[in-house]
Amino acid sequence: MSNIKLQYAEPQNMPFIKECIERFRLDDEDMDYRQFVVAVEKNEIVGFGRIRPHKEVYELGCVGVVEHKRNHGIGKMIVKHLINIFPSNVVYITTDLIDYFKRLGFKRIEHGPKELVEKLQRVCKSKCREGAVVMVYRKARKSEDKL
Numbered sequence: 401m402s403n404i405k406l407q408y409a410e411p412q413n414m415p416f417i418k419e420c421i422e423r424f425r426l427d428d429e430d431m432d433y434r435q436f437v438v439a440v441e442k443n444e445i446v447g448f449g450r451i452r453p454h455k456e457v458y459e460l461g462c463v464g465v466v467e468h469k470r471n472h473g474i475g476k477m478i479v480k481h482l483i484n485i486f487p488s489n490v491v492y493i494t495t496d497l498i499d500y501f502k503r504l505g506f507k508r509i510e511h512g513p514k515e516l517v518e519k520l521q522r523v524c525k526s527k528c529r530e531g532a533v534v535m536v537y538r539k540a541r542k543s544e545d546k547l
């Protein structure tokens with residue numbers, strides 16, 4: 401793992417990220433390179449994830465690891481990094497990988513923010529990812545839970 405570096409994405413990384421997002425059936429809305437971090441090994445992108453700003457909340461999402469590098473902890477590394485740099489203490493995610501994110505400390509919530517519930521209905525249906533839910537990870541509170 402020490403040979404993997406996490407860094408902010410650059411504009412030229414986006415074609416590769418977009419191709420993976422399409423293949424992995426991830427959220428392809430509102431994609432801006434400044435939202436993404438990439439995991440790089442030997443000058444190649446092996447994974448990525450983003451913090452997507454909505455109107456009232458931020459969402460951790462689009463976590464993807466290239467197929468031949470899965471199950472080596474890269475996904476976990478990306479999620480932990482995004483949690484660390486997350487701009488609010490409440491980290492939302494919409495996902496159908498409920499058990500995966502439970503192990504990373506996320507809890508399922510029944511009533512997520514309206515804009516995330518709407519996104520779930522819109523994106524998860526179009527990507528055939530039925531069964532997706534809103535989950536939340538609460539960082540140690542500094543002051544406010546809101547943006």
Ligand SMILES: CC(C)(COP(=O)(O)OP(=O)(O)OC[C@H]1O[C@@H](n2cnc3c(N)ncnc32)[C@H](O)[C@@H]1OP(=O)(O)O)[C@@H](O)C(=O)NCCC(=O)NCCS
Nearest residue numbers: 424463464465470471472473474475476494495497499500
């Ligand atoms: C989900 C994903 C990011 C995980 O990345 P990864 O680097 O392979 O995951 P990690 O190495 O951090 O974790 C591996 C562990 O998670 C488990 N795991 C992997 N996929 C899982 C899944 N779909 N559901 C539950 N657990 C899963 C593995 O069994 C492994 O368990 P172990 O530590 O006991 O051996 C990767 O499989 C991926 O890119 N999937 C396609 C994109 C996707 O669906 N992203 C999530 C969208 S919200």
